[in-house]
Amino acid sequence: MTEASVKIPCPPELGKILGIKTQTTMQAEAFTHAFIANSVPGKGKQCPVDKLAHKAVVLEYARSKKVKEKRKRKKSKGLNAKQKRELKVFQIKPEHQKYELFLPLHDLWKQYIIDLCNGLKPGSNPLSIQQKLLKADFHGAIITVVRSKCPSYVGTTGILVQEFKHVFKIITKEDRMKVIPKRNSVFAVEINGFVSHIFGSKFEHRASERAAKKFKVKGTIDL
Template sequence: MFNLYAPPPHIFDEHGAIVDDSARLGHLGDTSRARYTSKLPFVPSYVQSTLSTPDPAQLYRDRVEHRQLPLENPDKPSAARKERGERLKRKQAETARRKSRVPGRKAVNDKGTWKLVKEDCRFELFLTLHGLWMGYMSELLNLKQPPPSNVADPGAMPSAAGMHAKLVKADMHGAFISVKESKNAALVGIAGIVVHESEGTFRIVTKKDKLRLIPKRNSIFTLAVPLYSTQTSSLPSAAESEQNEGLELKTVLDAPHIVFSLYGNQFAFRAAERAGKKFKAKETIEL
């Protein structure tokens, strides 16, 4: 092993030729150790002195001069450390993906997402939601605009076959439904706006500001859909907007409407499941 700080065995001049040691040291005035100047640096002198080639100066200029030579290998991460880092990144990505998903039933129940306080169970608060649902039905069923006069338009009635296929997949949040028949006689006649629909129940707010939970099983519901579109064909003027603000919000029953019967036993699906489910027309003889 070479000592980089030890004096070289030979001394070279500025042209790379070996000179007499004693003469060189005597000229420098120090016989104990060699001295190096800018014309005679240490590294070229040391490297050339350790080479056993005929022309060490030429070899130094070709292989060493003006090049970066690493003195030791850089610190490289081990394969185990790299694998641990990749595993941690995959775990963090999976955690972020789980948090971004739609929460399940247990998470929703634990957080109380669909729990309504008694002060918020007021029928008038959900009339706006009901108005949005009527606009949604107008667009979904492609309903016609109401006639300018109060005369009924026979051609305004849409095709029943096309409406059935769309209604079974429609979102019922905001719809006004009533219980037509049920094995539980205490539920018959209850009507209100749907504020939450689950797989087996409708949660509605009645006109008496009561929150009722109605099971779908063994019940037949009445669903009212507007006959004419509730969406205006053009933007209302400022005068019409001020006039509409003073009017009381109404339900679908206060205007021309179409009534359908929903059989709860065949409707026991969540809204998201009904949107992608294929329904087959079949008769029912039971509640």
């Protein structure tokens, strides 16, 4: 309280309803001094009221770092790979294994590849397109097995719905899910008349890992 403070007494009518009495100036100032002394950090130290004029006063102690660290630890972490397998997160339900359901995904993938390769023009640099396709996401692409160590896979065609490190999962036009190993297999991908070949043995990376991987141009190319 300061000398310039304005003291507004409680109206008598309101005082009767609430059952309170208006304090005298001395009582109000004594209460204010005691409240500030008990509320300001650093108990036991006298805090002059005049030094607090026109200043913000923190009446609550800051939380300790230990409390904040405990709260961070309590935050739930994502599922690990084993938990995802147990919960069958990556499995597509049989009723969803329909070729037609993934055709819109294929249309989006075609537009994505065209934008990635700047339109796939006839005069485009094949090496530049090859490097972009190496890091591209193939979910939604229609791929065909053209060569494989297992003859039964040759000729299999479908929309790629899941890509893992060692296998492709595709949905055929007959609404059948096929799991094709990458190793010892060669896949063909057609994009607006451009046909690219994926050598699965050199493509054994997860899609996220492949996007960040630096490929070296050698005599045997990946696409």
